[in-house]
Amino acid sequence: MILDLTGRVALVTGSGQGIGRAIAQLFAARGAKVLLATRSEASGAETLELIRAAGGSAELQVLDLGTRAAANQAVAAALRAFGGLDLLIHNAAVFPMQPLAQLSDDILETTLAVNLKSCFWLTQAALPALCRAEHPRIVITSSVTGPRTAIPGLAHYAASKAGVNGFIRAAALELAAQRITVNGVEPGLIATQAMANLGDSPALAGSIPLKRLGTPQDIAHAMLFLASEQAGYITGQTLVVDGGALLPENAQLV
Template identity: 60%
Template structure:
């Protein structure tokens, strides 16, 4: 799994899972084009990659609009001349119940998490179809496709929709030999976890995971790197669950076995 001839675009790469994905591809030799809403975070990711001997550059963008998505793809191709792998990892999840949900939060969530998948596919496909192994990858979630959480109905809907997009896009783009896949993280130790409560709440969550820990961003990155590799050339329309076994127990009593 080496990517010395590949150009990889990673969104939401300013921290957490996105940063780990960008760093992981850079360590494998890829030229990484990072996209982040926050300039300081995005530049820090690039600096970390360069300090480790990798090649990366940063583009600031808020991916709520088609224009921002198209400009990001155009900038990546303008910088490196091509695009082989696109990883749309950026996501938002404002906590709010259905009854209180305002249109602004709903539109933000659907735009960044779901609509951007369509926009990126449309903008990147002319370049991806020219690649020897074009890859279109997405960070989905277990929340929505498999489980639910109060206060995140809009997020769950966006990720369930994203999985539907992955399957349909895989069929449409197979004629170009471009594969489309995703990763469904469970509870991962990232700055975004602060939105889920204090340390006591984190401890309760760990207790309900069979492996008794939260996942690490690098473990999501490893799944993405596999899906982008030539070894995964016959895998398309799929998502990999990386959750420490959290979805396995029929009920909490099973964890006492």
């Protein structure tokens, strides 16, 4: 089954590196016109060059998705660059390690703003354009951390991602009348720069039934399916992509 996005416009947040870059590259390779929204101009420009070098269509908007104004700016940039919006892909996230006892107001607010509040802000800004789209989709990168598992030092991140899953279900119900589907992907342990904070990669991989860490491309392909026409009857769901890490009752069974 070839999942084709030809002619569709996708806004991908957090697309400067890791999972977001993989999503943007895959969507562009399948024909989408991609607006890259990322806070780092250098990494965003690198993603842009990779897509264009492969023959894809993309534009870059540098911003930090911690405010409603930035979310509005991201959507406006997509409309300005490509004249419409079909796919809203919210992948940007922050997860600074901070013990609960020392968690500052600034870290808590930034985590909730970027990870969770931006779901609301982006959706509100994108709604007029999505209502005009033929196959409108909202797909959000959630996490197994929060909805299903916990990691010490990431209570704020876990709470934000549990909130994301609640948003996905409620928004899916509310937006169904406009034919907009809302879904998410819950990555497990994915080999990205940010995952280095969690410890030794070989040891982590050994605890996974498939005996490897996930790749950003593993998440991108799940996103591609949920953004495709073929997923038109799926809404309010999250897809766990974790190599089977959640299956054993404890790590000694792997």
